[in-house]
Amino acid sequence: MASSFLRRNVITRNLKKPFYQNKRNSGYVVLIPEIGEDGDKNTLLSDNGLPEFNDITIEKCIATISKQSLEYENGVRQIEQSGPNCKNAFVEIFQPLEKLDNQLELTWGMAKTLYLGNSSLMPTKSYIQIHERAHKARSSKFNSVPIFQAAVNEKNRLKKLTDEEGRLLDKYILEGKLNGLDVKGLKRERLNNVLNDIQKQRGMIRDKVNIATKIFSSIINNEQVAKEFPESLAKSMSVNNDANKGPWKITLQPHIYEPFMQYCPDRDLRWNAWQAHVQRCSGYGNKDLETSTNIEKLRSLRLEQATILGYDTFVDMSMETKMAGSMENVLNVLDSLLECARPMQDIELDSLHKFAQERGFDKNLQLWDIPYWQRKQKWSLYNFDENKIREYFPLPKVVNSLFNLCSTLFKIQIFERSDTNTWHKDVKFYDIYDETSNRPIAGFYLDPYARQDEKIRVYDDAGWHVSIRNKSSISSTQPLSALIFNFQAPDSGHQSLLSFKEVNVLFKRFGHSLRHLLTKANYSEVAGLSNVEWDAAEVCGQVMTHWLYDPHTIQAISGHYRTDEPLPDDIIKNIQNIRRHMSGYDLCKELYFSRLDLEFHSKKTFWREIVQELWPKYNALPFDKYDSHPLSFTKIFSEEWGAAYYCHWWSKMIAADIYSAFDEARAGDQDITYIGKRYKDTFLAAGGSCHPSEVFRRFRGRDPSPHALLNNLGLTKKIVEE
Known part of the structure; x- marks a missing residue:
C-alpha cells in the first residue's frame, strides 16, 4: 500500500x-x-x-x-x-x-x-x-x-x-x-483482494499477540526479590499499588517485563518470564493463539502484492521509499557493522561472565541473565545514579540552553508568545525568527509535564512531535507543530528535574521538529518531514542528541537546581562511557532483527529455518529450541515496519556521520557555526524536497560511512586495543 x-x-x-x-x-x-x-x-x-x-x-x-x-x-x-x-x-x-x-x-x-x-x-x-x-x-x-x-x-x-x-x-x-x-483488469481485482487479506492477517497477528501478552502472569510474595526493584517498578507490579507491599505480579507488558528482567535477582523467575515472552503465539501453550500460520500467509501475500506491482520481492518494493535504495546496500552496511560488533560481543560477554562469577554466579550466562548482570556491571563500573544526575538538569535551564544552542548553530531566535489559546495552562507557545526576517517563520507549542489520566504515554518514550501544519508558499502558511512530553511536574516549589534520558528525548524531539519548522520547500507535500525516506526520517533528531556527549555543551546546558554548578567532569565522562557499555552486544541484536526482517520479506524459506541460519552469525549465546520470538515480532508483521526495521539504525548511522563534521571542524580549530549553517541549508531546509542521499552529499561532500557510528559506540577503538 x-x-x-x-x-x-x-x-x-x-x-x-x-x-x-x-x-x-x-x-x-x-x-x-x-x-x-x-x-x-x-x-x-x-x-x-x-x-x-x-x-x-x-x-x-x-x-x-x-x-x-x-x-x-x-x-x-x-x-x-x-x-x-x-x-x-x-x-x-x-x-x-x-x-x-x-x-x-x-x-x-x-x-x-x-x-x-x-x-x-x-x-x-x-x-x-x-x-x-x-x-x-x-x-x-x-x-x-x-x-x-x-x-x-x-x-x-x-x-x-x-x-x-x-x-x-x-x-x-x-x-x-x-x-x-x-494495474488493470483481473490483476487489479486480485490486488484489491490481496490488500484486504493483508490487513486481515495483520489484524489477526496483532490481536493474538496482545492476548498472549496479557494472558501470562506470575506472583512474587518474597520481599527479598522485590528489594532491588526501583520504586516505580515495584508500584507498577504491586497488586495493591503500594511499592512497599506485596504481592507483586509479573506480566509481559513492556513497562513491567523489561525493567523486571533488569532488576530481578532470582534467576528462575527471570527464566520463567523470558520463556513466556519468547514463546508467545508459538502454539506450545494455547493453540488458538499461534501466529505461525498467519505470518506465513502474510509473507506470501506481501510477495504477491509486490509481484503484481512489478517487483521481485516485498523488500524491493519497500526500497522504493528508502534512502538505502536497495537490499544490497543495506546488507553491505549491515555486514560492515557486524564485522566490528560481533567480535566485540564475545569480549563483552566474557567480561560480563567474569563479573557475575566474582559475585557468586556459578552458571553459564544465558539470554535471561544478560539484562540483570548488564545493569549490575554498568552500575559497578560507572556508579551512574540517574536521580543524582536529575539535580543538574532543571527543565527551564535545559530548555533555555537548547534554544541558545540552536540560536548559535542556526542563527534563529525563539521567543515565547503569550496571546495564544492552549489545551492546558502549562502549555507555552513560541515563535521562531531567523536573521533575515522581522516576522516569525514558524511556531510551536511546548507541553512538558505528565498529567495523570490526560496524556498518552508509551513506555520508554517520553515525548511526541506533531506536525500541525506544513509550510506552503502556495497557500501562504507557515509551519506549526507541537512538542508533547511526560516530564515530572514542578513539586512544592521545586523545578521540574530531568533524567539524562529525558534530556536526550527532549533534544531528539526538538531536533526532529526543526526539520519541520525550518524547511524552505514551497510545496507542503514535500516540505519538512513530508516525503522524507523512512531510513532518513529520524536523522535530524539523532543529530541533536550528539551534542549531549560534547563536554562543552553538556556543561552549558547543565546547572544544579540549587547552586547552578555544571555537571562534574567525572559524570560527563561516565555518560560517554555508558553509551559504549556492551555496545557490541546491543548492536548485534539490532543487526540480527534487521537482517531477519529482510530475509523474511525476500525469501520463501520457512521462518524457523531462517532464524536457525541467522542466529549464530549475530549471537554468541546459544539458541533455545523453544524460542519463537519472530511469532510476536509485531513491528514488522502488524505495524508498519515490514522490510523496514533497519531504518532506525540507518538514521543513527547517517546522524553520526553528519555530527562528525562538527567534530572535525573543532579539531581543526574551524568555526562550527559554518557547519551549522551548512546543515541548516541542507538537511533542515530541504526536508523531503530533495533525496536524502543527495542532501547528504551536499553537506558532507561524499557518500555516508558507518565509521562515525562505530567510533561513537567505541567499537573501532575497542577492537584495536584487544
Whole structure:
C-alpha cells in the first residue's frame, strides 16, 4: 500500500497501529454527527490564525473534519477534470491540490495534538474516527488515475525540473504505482483482494499477540526479590499499588517485563518470564493463539502484492521509499557493522561472565541473565545514579540552553508568545525568527509535564512531535507543530528535574521538529518531514542528541537546581562511557532483527529455518529450541515496519556521520557555526524536497560511512586495543 510507505510523517514514528492503516474501501463515508450549524466555517481557529484550543470540543472537531473531508474529495474530483487536457500540471493540478490540503491538514493536526496532549478532551475512539476520515479523504488524490497520469505526463514533458518539482512529481507517480493505478483488469481485482487479506492477517497477528501478552502472569510474595526493584517498578507490579507491599505480579507488558528482567535477582523467575515472552503465539501453550500460520500467509501475500506491482520481492518494493535504495546496500552496511560488533560481543560477554562469577554466579550466562548482570556491571563500573544526575538538569535551564544552542548553530531566535489559546495552562507557545526576517517563520507549542489520566504515554518514550501544519508558499502558511512530553511536574516549589534520558528525548524531539519548522520547500507535500525516506526520517533528531556527549555543551546546558554548578567532569565522562557499555552486544541484536526482517520479506524459506541460519552469525549465546520470538515480532508483521526495521539504525548511522563534521571542524580549530549553517541549508531546509542521499552529499561532500557510528559506540577503538 502506498500510504504504508509514503505517508507524511505527521507524528513521530512511534505512534502505534491502527492509526496508519490505509483501507482502500470504495465510496465515501460521512461521520456522525453530521455537519451542523457550524459546518460552513472553520470554528477551530482564533482571530490570530492559531488553533482555538481552549474552546474545542469533540463535536466541533468531527463536524469540521466531516465538512472538510467532503470538500476535499469534491475538490479532488473537480481537479481531476483538468487531467486529460492539462497544459501545466503544476498550475492546474498540484497548486490547487496544495490549497485544498491547507484546512484539512490543520484540523487533523489539532485533533492529533489534543489526542496526545489531553486525551480527556480527545479520547482514543474519537481520534481514530477523525483520523480515519481525514486519512481517507487525503488518500483520494493518490488513488486518482487522472492525477497520476498528469504527473507522469508532466515528468515526461518537462526536461528541466527543480529538485522540489521532480520530487513532487515522483511522489505522485510512486504513490500511484504502489496503489496499483497502472494495474488493470483481473490483476487489479486480485490486488484489491490481496490488500484486504493483508490487513486481515495483520489484524489477526496483532490481536493474538496482545492476548498472549496479557494472558501470562506470575506472583512474587518474597520481599527479598522485590528489594532491588526501583520504586516505580515495584508500584507498577504491586497488586495493591503500594511499592512497599506485596504481592507483586509479573506480566509481559513492556513497562513491567523489561525493567523486571533488569532488576530481578532470582534467576528462575527471570527464566520463567523470558520463556513466556519468547514463546508467545508459538502454539506450545494455547493453540488458538499461534501466529505461525498467519505470518506465513502474510509473507506470501506481501510477495504477491509486490509481484503484481512489478517487483521481485516485498523488500524491493519497500526500497522504493528508502534512502538505502536497495537490499544490497543495506546488507553491505549491515555486514560492515557486524564485522566490528560481533567480535566485540564475545569480549563483552566474557567480561560480563567474569563479573557475575566474582559475585557468586556459578552458571553459564544465558539470554535471561544478560539484562540483570548488564545493569549490575554498568552500575559497578560507572556508579551512574540517574536521580543524582536529575539535580543538574532543571527543565527551564535545559530548555533555555537548547534554544541558545540552536540560536548559535542556526542563527534563529525563539521567543515565547503569550496571546495564544492552549489545551492546558502549562502549555507555552513560541515563535521562531531567523536573521533575515522581522516576522516569525514558524511556531510551536511546548507541553512538558505528565498529567495523570490526560496524556498518552508509551513506555520508554517520553515525548511526541506533531506536525500541525506544513509550510506552503502556495497557500501562504507557515509551519506549526507541537512538542508533547511526560516530564515530572514542578513539586512544592521545586523545578521540574530531568533524567539524562529525558534530556536526550527532549533534544531528539526538538531536533526532529526543526526539520519541520525550518524547511524552505514551497510545496507542503514535500516540505519538512513530508516525503522524507523512512531510513532518513529520524536523522535530524539523532543529530541533536550528539551534542549531549560534547563536554562543552553538556556543561552549558547543565546547572544544579540549587547552586547552578555544571555537571562534574567525572559524570560527563561516565555518560560517554555508558553509551559504549556492551555496545557490541546491543548492536548485534539490532543487526540480527534487521537482517531477519529482510530475509523474511525476500525469501520463501520457512521462518524457523531462517532464524536457525541467522542466529549464530549475530549471537554468541546459544539458541533455545523453544524460542519463537519472530511469532510476536509485531513491528514488522502488524505495524508498519515490514522490510523496514533497519531504518532506525540507518538514521543513527547517517546522524553520526553528519555530527562528525562538527567534530572535525573543532579539531581543526574551524568555526562550527559554518557547519551549522551548512546543515541548516541542507538537511533542515530541504526536508523531503530533495533525496536524502543527495542532501547528504551536499553537506558532507561524499557518500555516508558507518565509521562515525562505530567510533561513537567505541567499537573501532575497542577492537584495536584487544
